[in-house]
Amino acid sequence: MDVSCFKAYDLRGRVPDQLNPELAERIGRAYVELTSARRVVVGYDIRLSSPEIAAALTIGLKAAGADVYDIGLCGTEQVYFATSHYSMDGGIMVTASHNPKDHNGMKLVGRESRPISSDNGLNAIRDRVSQPFMDAAVPGRLESLSVEADYIHHLLGYIDGTKINPLKVVVNAGNGGAGPVIDALSRWLPFDFVRLHHDPDGHFPNGVPNPLLEENRAVTAEAVLREGADMGIAWDGDYDRCFFFDENGRFIEGYYIVGLLADQFLQKVDGGKIIHDPRLTWNTQELVREAGGTPIESKTGHAFIKQRMREEDALYGGEMSAHHYFRDFAYCDSGMIPWLLVAERLCQIGQPLSSLIDARIEAFPASGEINRTVDDPARLLAVIEEIYGADAVSVRHVDGLSVEFERWRFNLRMSNTEPLVRLNVESRGDIALMKQKTSELLEEMARLDQPDTRRTATGVS
Template identity: 40%
Template sequence: MATISAEALDSIFKAYDVRGTVPDQLDADVVERVGAAFARFARDEAEAGRHGPADRVLVAHDMRPSGPAFAEAFARGVISQGLDVIHMGLASTDLLFWAAGHFDAPGAMLTASHNPAQYNGIKLCLAGARPVGIETGLARIKQDTLTGLPERDRKGSITSVDALPAFAEHVHSFVDVAGLKPLKIVADAANGMGGLIAPAVFSGLPFELEVLYGELDGTFPNHPADPIQPENLRDLQARVVETGADVGLAFDGDADRVFLVDDQGQPLSGSLTTAIVAAAILEKHPGSTILYNLICSKAVPEIIRERGGKPVRTRVGHSFIKQVMAETGAAFGGEHSGHYYFRDNYRADSGIIAALVVLEVLSHAGEPLSSLRVPYERYADSGEINTRVRDAAAVIDRVAEHFAGAAQDRLDGLTVDLGDWWFNLRPSNTEPLLRLNLEARDRPSCDRHVEEVRALIAAADDATKGA
């Protein structure tokens, strides 16, 4: 194998996964090395008793052009370390993570999620869908990828499995299928894995499903597979209104996230969907602990308490959510970014499960989603606003000083609560950006305070020039 530099790996190993452009940052050789390093790590963790058996590894890929070759390369790395491979072929990330729980085996998903077409990557988990991040194994995998590992005398084998039918049954288990009502659904798959998963899961249910851009095409010929960006919802919004659909579903590239659009073509925020799903979970599991990340609306913990649940605030990111779920036994966790985690899904997130839970709520509501949503929406929010800065930590410190008299915490970035309004300022993990999320009582107040905080950020950034 060709040599690889530490600098090259620094560019692709992120906090939660491996991700880079193909082929200059990520190619089959690197992927094979990562496969070998992951196999060794998973086996050592199993032998140390820290998770279930690791005699086999699940491997799946999304619809990106490099996916099949990368999955084969990863499998070669795994079998070089004496472990077997169960090849799942095309899959969504939530299908792969469910399978890691169902089969009690480590897994690797070849995907770059919502990133543009030139990217690919690898999401990893241990048996039971336990997350693997930079602090929970990814740093070691990175080091072993750099140094390379010798092949073992015994090579593993590769077999194939189609797990989608069993996954569809699992998704159905979260609702009372007999109580579902005929609903018209438009799902925008953005040429991603939702085009495979949504029809399979909704098959046999009393829904009329229309799929927009359902052809699997990792070049994303219609629009980016990133539904958190409002411009990527426009085709779905228009189609929902045009056809009189009850709801629209927008999936990201690997289909583990979903954003909803109501019958009037208006999007639901991740916070709003978190609140609706949390209320539904609490009906079935009264008194449960429910997690929400600190970017979510204040309405989320309010609604959880009103419905008899116990809200717990967490940092942003799946590894933190899953850890707190394990510690608290939480039944559900939601993030503003469209990730929804379920205890009965091995604490992994799933967009299609969240979507089906909302469809069950809608089946029993006797009113359209545009009306059902109203009691859950109590504040105005800014959405995520990104600003490029020279020194994110220094800017955050200066903004914190300005609000020294207000309630603050540093759980994840800086959160400042001024009663009628609050904001969070977080640095990006991958870019010199600050991410601002702000919420206030009403739209004029929200807009005014956004300008206030943005002006402070700009002034603080200017002050770092001479620092």
């Protein structure tokens, strides 16, 4: 059986050759056998293949003896919420996030919405699906579970309703699943929502929702300017990530949102721990310390961030890739909580979003993530460390290579799935220095990836 849809953190593949109802049913059976789950939440996104995949998954779960609680069309975070809030044994979301529209996949969690990834059970499920199964002596039941009321109530608990003033907000659901949640929240918030690509539509008439792609940002940016909005928000298909635009239509790099959310959380409590990834760090660290918190660096990736948050009992964790994690949300990521907190901050300060972001960009200008395809990523990192490490203030390997100097720093890390390296550079208040060092590193990387340089560096000639 083709099991190529099993990845490091979830399942994703083309339908029907890599993921289909037969495999989905077997995944359900294997999931129950290997987790001993007896009460499992199942939800699915707006993709055309999702209802059929979810139905087959449900058949497998029931055949293995688990009761299935169907929450229907939803976002990934609602599966996380339902699993933890109702004390279920596990949850499975049928989604391929921002992958092409002929793809689908699954995200699996256990009790307390703890992620199931390749290092704690996903590989075992992959290896089990090709073997024969026996039906349970007593099959499970199927029940419908409505989570909207409790979910919306939980979201609103992150903000102080007495401090919320009218705002105009452009919201772009990308024809994914975020639209109905915005409609439900709108009954409780004095916001004027300008809705773009609002209705869920698995045909993706406006393209697969992925706001990280520059070509997908213009429609939101233009609407912010046209409508005179206070900010814009765009989501990916299963809305576990949200992306921000200021009142000038400028796309805001996720790095600066991490610092803003950390500061907003710490304004509400007396100290606390904040988890951040190692790609870009100085802005987050400064804001957290100034607000009385403790910044803690973690390896990039949702499984690593969530585990570290549990270990540290951290309030919040953020990645520059627009994943934001919350202790009171079962340490899981949400694409709805972040924009509510940002809106609350705007209402509190009475200043535009650009004023908050401009100050942080000026203090810590950053390159943004730059990807390069190289022949041998591991060798490249080793040589770059030899070149830059000797004169550095510090060299760290929390995730890839982080090299820090007095006025600038960089992180260079390998992709888990492709022959890529990912570079991030930042400086202390010196945009010219940041740009200079970024160009220097890219030139050095290009030189080292030349065939003659590779042979010399590996001792061949």
